[in-house]
Amino acid sequence: MNAILYMASTGRPWRQLPKEFPAYSAVQGYFYAWSRSGVFASINHALVMEAREKAGREASPTAGVIDSQSVKTTGNGGPRGFDAGKKIKGRKRHIVTDAQGDLVGLVVHEADIQDRDGAPRVLASSRSLYPWLRHIFADGGYAGDKLRAALKGKGSWTLEIIKPPNSDRQR
Numbered sequence: 001m002n003a004i005l006y007m008a009s010t011g012r013p014w015r016q017l018p019k020e021f022p023a024y025s026a027v028q029g030y031f032y033a034w035s036r037s038g039v040f041a042s043i044n045h046a047l048v049m050e051a052r053e054k055a056g057r058e059a060s061p062t063a064g065v066i067d068s069q070s071v072k073t074t075g076n077g078g079p080r081g082f083d084a085g086k087k088i089k090g091r092k093r094h095i096v097t098d099a100q101g102d103l104v105g106l107v108v109h110e111a112d113i114q115d116r117d118g119a120p121r122v123l124a125s126s127r128s129l130y131p132w133l134r135h136i137f138a139d140g141g142y143a144g145d146k147l148r149a150a151l152k153g154k155g156s157w158t159l160e161i162i163k164p165p166n167s168d169r170q171r
Contacts, residue, residue, distance in 0.1 A: 003027040045129050048102040061098035063135040068094040070111040081110030094122040104130050115141035120150045
């Protein structure tokens with residue numbers, strides 16, 4: 001686990017894992033096995049609930065914030081697309097956080113998927129772990145009837161679009 005945390009914090013390639021850790025192939029094997037089996041999701045879920053209770057909140061959040069970030073990637077491994085708005089060829093990390101900023105939903109997909117089209121997947125990923133999550137704050141990229149229609153029949157979601165103050169829009 002320490003080797004995996006080291007790799008996550010440094011962003012180095014697997015082959016550059018320092019010698020004081022086990023062989024990179026063993027660490028990589030555990031990482032992929034635990035990712036696929038949901039070990040990391042279970043750990044995150046337990047930590048989010050504990051942090052919320054420690055802060056005097058209910059364990060399961062009722063409100064969250066959704067957003068995405070496009071990142072450049074190489075052609076190897078995983079989904080890849082072109083985000084025309086940001087001029088980035090790569091992937092998009094689509095996340096939902098609770099009011100404290102704790103991660104409650106995550107989906108990685110091609111960068112060419114618009115925010116409002118990727119939102120139903122990331123919201124569905126958090127629904128079973130956080131059943132009380134109902135209210136979502138979002139930016140203008142999620143506005144419109146298309147997302148609201150896609151969310152119908154997938155639970156009772158309320159979507160609140162937050163607009164920046166006038167001073168931010170003039171930049």
